[in-house]
Amino acid sequence: MDYNLNNDNIEYLKFYGKTMIKIGLCGLGTVGKSFFDHLNVHKKRIASNIDQDFKLLAIADRSIEKKINNKDFILTKNPIEVAENPDIDIVVELIGDIDTSLELVTKSIKNNKQIITANKALIAKHGDEIFSQAKQNDVFIGFEASVAGAIPIIQTILKNFSNEKITSIVGIINGTSNFILDQMTNSNCEFSLALKEAQKLGYAEADPSFDINGQDAAHKISILSALAFKIKSPLDKTHIEGIEKITPMDIKYASELGYIIKHVGITEFINNSVVSRVHPVLVSNKDIFSNTPNVMNSIIVEGDRFGKTMLYGHGAGGDATASAVVADLISAINHKSNVDTSFSQMVHSSVIQDYEIMDIDDVVSQYYMRIFADDKPGVMAEITNKLAEQKISIEAVTQHEPDNNNSPIPIVMITDRVKGEHIRSAIKNIEAMPHIREKVYSIRILKNE
């Protein structure tokens, strides 16, 4: 592992009235490693969002000696040492295990350290006491990464939608379950086979029970429920069903009726009470959830003023989760230095870059082209020649029936990827042909995958 932050120029910091914020990272697993890399790769971008400087001072991991050997850091097997190190300002808890992380977080708060955690079980089970301790000590708790990785759902609920009445939250919030159901649907295979595939790809753990029995989703929906409705965590009263009982037969029968099967967490405000539940559902194959494939997550929040808003993205994985941890890190640093972290401050602090704006002629796309031509021999050959002159390959051509005998023939083509200027030249040349009627109309093709 490499690390090349060298920002310890104390004179520079003093000159600008900055202090050095010192971070302790506990847990060097998948997310911990991604967090470490993210700090390294995007040091400058992070710095442009804060008024202070920062460095990673200590790293704790129970197998630390196997993972890193770098004397720039204090390295330890014991995370509690990080909580008790008076130099550390911010503790990043990425251990996962509940008992250790609860002790770490509790001691860190007592020692007035800011906390960032990705631990959903910790927040769902002990969030009430942690927030209460944090309030007493005026300590920031960042937990954006605890629900749905890089999807900014916590911030959205607390900042954007906290000023109105949230009525429901429904989410595909367990990537493993979603992947398994997606596999069973697309490959018509048994649950056990789909699970094996998920394990092979690293989407399910050796013991996958927490993901497939709904416990993981229950932790997440409990956190969202507590935030949306300002209640204590409803985890103990959450109805939990997993996906183990779903058979390929169910998926097939559901499909015949126009449905697909998804696993969701739901929390709603009904008749002055709150529902919190996790179970499989049938949704229409035209439903917005039907386009949440693979390990992706989707969360729909409904409010009395903004209507329905959906957030979709990578709900797990090291880099996506670490991205949310870093976003929290910036908030924690700004909290500590009592800087307003509102976005206009970020606009102000933005370095204005001087990138070239690319001309549309230089942009490469596939194109749909619609051409009206007379029904004469050789016209099609001439069109394809004009395209070949610009080195444009054709992926598909369809010639349609004219409206009547005198009408021109509509020809539709899908091109391969080509520069804007080449398609423009080709179209100009095609329009100049004798048997072409009207203007050629072209539309770019967009691939979001």
Place this chain on the structure above:
Amino acid sequence: MDYNLNNDNIEYLKFYGKTMIKIGLCGLGTVGKSFFDHLNVHKKRIASNIDQDFKLLAIADRSIEKKINNKDFILTKNPIEVAENPDIDIVVELIGDIDTSLELVTKSIKNNKQIITANKALIAKHGDEIFSQAKQNDVFIGFEASVAGAIPIIQTILKNFSNEKITSIVGIINGTSNFILDQMTNSNCEFSLALKEAQKLGYAEADPSFDINGQDAAHKISILSALAFKIKSPLDKTHIEGIEKITPMDIKYASELGYIIKHVGITEFINNSVVSRVHPVLVSNKDIFSNTPNVMNSIIVEGDRFGKTMLYGHGAGGDATASAVVADLISAINHKSNVDTSFSQMVHSSVIQDYEIMDIDDVVSQYYMRIFADDKPGVMAEITNKLAEQKISIEAVTQHEPDNNNSPIPIVMITDRVKGEHIRSAIKNIEAMPHIREKVYSIRILKNE
């Protein structure tokens, strides 16, 4: 119009060390009225997110005398009076017209007022100078509502994703165009007819040119481009095409090839330069954008660490847009009082509610049921009797072929909406029947529409 805020209890404020933040609202059109209502309806929720108290002090609108007659407010036809009123702390600019709003915003910044605006043309054209003036005066500029209404895209780019490299943003960001294309696709109708329908429903203005020629989308993508890539607004160099040339024929031919047509804004970072463009595109009918119907908006942001994240919701409309304005209002108030607006502070300040957690037996759903029964006469009648006993109606039944002669017959039912306890009782009774094999499996049906 009614207004019942009566929070002028000065003694109370003094006691708690709070100050009264005074707001000036300029523009009482659709969004202005929704903002007014939102303050009224959700006064308490807003107050729970700030450390100060607030009141609406002045309202400006060129037809003010026709719209409101309430002596609790300073009412004026001239918004510049609001900018020059020394009592006003925050100016909410919802006028729309560029010249007036630019003068209003510039004068307000000079007078050290915080600004909130929903004006995309203003920010796309004059954002660079406005942000620069705001920085000099340490004034907050909130403009979340300027792009995609209630979708928290500005905040997400600036707060969650500013610490890494954003590589592209692609969005369906003009609801009017999306509605027209959706109509043309579903009803196979001409552009002009779809436009008339949009106008009838209030989704297009009498002069719809800014929406359908791509100008509106160009303003929005320019704002997002500037924020994502830290550049000056690329509006002047943005390639702009609208949807006017798309025919039902194009939609039909695209559909035959597996595509639908959408209108998008795109900004990308390619070869150290930035692209900014607005035009129609073909996307696969399985693409995530294919589920953005009607006037809805979707925006996909891609970054080097978090991957792809999509935000979907109401991109326009009074209530959705005003919701974003109110979110900014909270940030502006907290900026003014130099309070950290990070979300942990909001967790701390949350009032803990004591709502009942509803039992899953009380939750009402439609159900999918899969039953294995022997192939005997009367079994189906008996099953439906057991359902009828619990007052459960059946929406659909399908009986499937058994695997072989000895296998039980799979029966699949979709019920109408029913309480959890009733379906549970019915299933218990069905499982007790002589010719039923295995457990009955039930899955709830979810409708996101």
